[in-house]
Amino acid sequence: MKRSAAEIIREYGPFPGVDQVGGVTFDGHRVWFAAGDALKALDPETGATLRSIEVPAHAGTAFDGRHLFQLADERIQKIDPATGRVLATIPAPSGGGSGLAWAEGTLWVGQYRNRKIHQLDPDTGAILRTIESNRFVTGVSWVDGELWHGTWEGEESDVRRIDPRSGDVLERLEMPPGVGVSGLESDGGDRFFCGGGKSGKVRAIRRPRRDSALGNGSVARGIRTGE
Secondary structure (H helix, E strand, C coil): CEEEECCEEEEECCCCCCCCECCEEECCCCEEEECECCEEEECCCCCCEEEEECCCECCCEEECCCCEEEEECCEEEEECCCCCCEEEEEECCCCCCCCEEEECCEEEEEECCCCEEEEECCCCCCEEEEEECCCCEEEEEEECCEEEEEEEECCEEEEEEECCCCCCEEEEEECCCCCCCCEEEECCCCEEEEECECCCCEEEEECCCCCCCCCCCCCCCCCCCCC
16 A cells, blocks of 8 residues: 655635535536535635635536535535536435535445445436445545545544455555544645634645556546446
């Protein structure tokens, strides 16, 4: 397993009226972050807050190329980002969830204290498969065929790449002491965006690149169901 210190590129916030940041996602232009009673859109180049959608937004956030998905308590809301309208709701896994990602037509939900990542049918919420972790799971992200997730346990937090079949940890980016990761998403390039929990911040950290990486894109790609 490779271990290195996370390189924090930039910090955004804290933001007015935001006490806590949960999930984060990236739509190719804006970073969306869960701010408790709203989803907010951030320009990652200027740091300006561009929009706010008034929906319960307590945990993970994902984007499928057209729609936003937001965890709130024990349900997942499918949202039209243009209008802010909730189009559909599916149940989250029993016990709720923390992180949320979209890859290969399915949702991937982190469960914090259960130390699990579930792959879900986005129409029904049915669990298709489960990956075990040995740490509390926060944000989840697929990028270039790699599965990454955040951890936050006590005062220790990291972003780790895992084998999506075995759950084995392949690489860890260790956050500075006292700096936590509550949500995680790649920009498809050299950045991860990380929710900062009660700090009220969003942080960008450097993503390691490998020559063997597959093609990139703003929407993370994972493995196909059943493979």
